[in-house]
Amino acid sequence: MEIYLVRHTETVCEKGICYGQADVEIQDDYLLLFESIKTEIPSDAIVYSSPLKRCTVLANHISKGNYKTDSRLMEMNFGDWELKKWNDIPLEMLNPWMKDFVNVSVPNGESFVQLYERVNAFFDEIKKAKHSKPIVIITHAGVIRSVLCKNSNLSLKDAFQNKVDFGEVKKINF
Known part of the structure; x- marks a missing residue:
């Protein structure tokens, strides 16, 4: 099955802000990049x-409104850290997560393994559906990284190690 993983375009968040499931806007100059992604x-x-919305704006554009959303494709939940500056998160909270982001949950959020499990549940359903057409998934860097880990x-x-730029398309066979 051919799957295209597409990361949303750049957000309006300034560098150094922690955001995952916060519903932030994308930058205004996205149309040219959207057209490039379509190719x-x-x-x-x-x-x-x-x-x-940083994903649905792109999904709507490339599919002319013919897309489905699934909450399992959301970015990692950064809980209490959402929309805070990384530098403002107390080190006694940040360091344990930095040492083991795979297993340690963010306060009132999730760990990377929890994200991985929900994303895998989505992909298990996709595999069972046996779609005859290629699949495009508009999502986030964390989700794409987890899929690439599974696939490789x-x-x-x-x-x-899996670099995923804003607006990047990664094709995999699943």
Whole structure:
């Protein structure tokens, strides 16, 4: 099954802000990039999207409104850290997570393994559906990294070896 993983375009958040499931806007200059993304994906694809607007704006554009959202495609839940500056998060809270982001949950949020499990549940359903068309998934860097770990048998602790730029398209066979 051909799957195209597409990361949303750049957000309005300034560098150094922690955001995951916060529903932030994308930068205004996205149309040219959206058109470029369209050239990298099949026009007859089935489109799924994270329900966060930084993804649905792109999903709507490339599919002309014909897409489905699924909350399992949302970025990692950063709980109490959402929309805070990384530098303002107390080190006694940040350091344990930085040492083991795979297993340690953010306060009132989730760990990377929890994100990985919900994303895998989504992909298990996709596999069972046996779609005859390619699939495009508009989502976030954390979700894409978890899928790439699964697809390549890469350890979750090494997920950041998978670089995923804003607006990047990654094609995989699942």
